[in-house]
Amino acid sequence: DVKVTQSSRYLVKRTGEKVFLECVQDMDHENMFWYRQDPGLGLRLIYFSYDVKMKEKGDIPEGYSVSREKKERFSLILESASTNQTSMYLCASSLPGQGVRQPQHFGDGTRLSIL
Amino acid sequence: GQQVMQIPQYQHVQEGEDFTTYCNSSTTLSNIQWYKQRPGGHPVFLIQLVKSGEVKKQKRLTFQFGEAKKNSSLHITATQTTDVGTYFCAAFSNFGNEKLTFGTGTRLTIIP
Numbered sequence: 001d002v003k004v005t006q007s008s009r010y011l012v013k014r015t016g017e018k019v020f021l022e023c024v025q026d027m028d029h030e031n032m033f034w035y036r037q038d039p040g041l042g043l044r045l046i047y048f049s050y051d052v053k054m055k056e057k058g059d060i061p062e063g064y065s066v067s068r069e070k071k072e073r074f075s076l077i078l079e080s081a082s083t084n085q086t087s088m089y090l091c092a093s094s095l096p097g098q099g100v101r102q103p104q105h106f107g108d109g110t111r112l113s114i115l
Numbered sequence: 116g117q118q119v120m121q122i123p124q125y126q127h128v129q130e131g132e133d134f135t136t137y138c139n140s141s142t143t144l145s146n147i148q149w150y151k152q153r154p155g156g157h158p159v160f161l162i163q164l165v166k167s168g169e170v171k172k173q174k175r176l177t178f179q180f181g182e183a184k185k186n187s188s189l190h191i192t193a194t195q196t197t198d199v200g201t202y203f204c205a206a207f208s209n210f211g212n213e214k215l216t217f218g219t220g221t222r223l224t225i226i227p
Contacts (some may be wrong), residue, residue: 031213040124042203042219043158050213058214061133090157094213101146102213103160 003027004107006091012113019078021107021110029069032074033092033104034058043090049098076090081114088112116127120180120204134191138204145207146188147187148215153200159201196225 007022025032030051035043035058045058045064055066063085067075074093078085088111092104119140128134138147146165150158162171164180164187171178177190191198204218 001212015179033215035217040219042121042218043205045214045216056214059216097213101148101165101213103148104158104205105160106157108157 002094004105006089006092006110008110009108009115010034010111012115013078013081014115015081015083016079017078017114019081019112019114021076021078021089021091021112023076023107024072025074025091025092025093027093027105027106028071028098029093029105031072031094031102031104032068032092033094034064034074034076035090035092036060036087037090037109038087046076083114086112086114103105119204119218121204121221123221124219125222125224127224127226128194130188130196130216131193132213134194134223136189136199136202136204136223138187138206138218140185142185144184144187147180147207148205149187149189150203150205151200152203152220157198158203162208191223194223194225199223207213 003026005024020065033048034046037043042061049068065077088109090109091107094104095102109111143195148163149161152158168182169180174194201220201222203220205215
């Protein structure tokens with residue numbers, strides 16, 4: 001089974017702090033994704049990555065950056081945390097499509113509170 | 116960017132009743148995926164639809180992709196308490212990248 005592990009289940013930080021959320025997958029997947037989930041808004045894509053050192057902006061990249069130095073690890077960075085970034089953050093990974101899209105496998109999520 | 120509308124946002128049903136959630140897009144979709152998220156859990160892939168008019172079944176769940184590939188539905192027959200959760204559709208555009216756009220989800224609660 002695919003395992004996607006997020007470093008923290010719950011995290012509390014203060015406004016203005018630099019926050020790192022880590023995600024590791026064990027299935028050698030090329031694609032990795034960061035979403036945030038808010039009530040009534042579903043999952044919104046922040047950033048994704050096709051390969052090491054590659055990144056693409058999703059729908060809501062403002063205030064975030066990412067790092068992918070190794071294939072199995074995809075980090076989400078909140079440069080200067082703000083209260084409107086309080087949310088559930090979900091990491092996912094998948095194989096590349098190659099003509100048929102592949103399912104995404106999700107981690108358990110990090111519930112981040114910015115005070 | 117691409118938008119996928121999903122309705123209803125909430126659905127409360129008596130155990131044994133049927134349930135349906137609908138997804139609609141203004142643009143043609145290359146394919147569509149469905150996910151289920153149990154309370155406190157993470158989204159789990161259920162199925163993918165690719166062909167125009169496609170219908171797939173998983174036990175009591177029936178998934179349909181519209182003829183114009185702009186809409187999809189998930190129907191659950193005779194709901195059980197294990198069906199509780201939020202159901203999301205997620206669509207790829209025709210533009211060949213891996214970006215999924217998720218619907219807002221339908222939260223299903225079952226009254227025993």
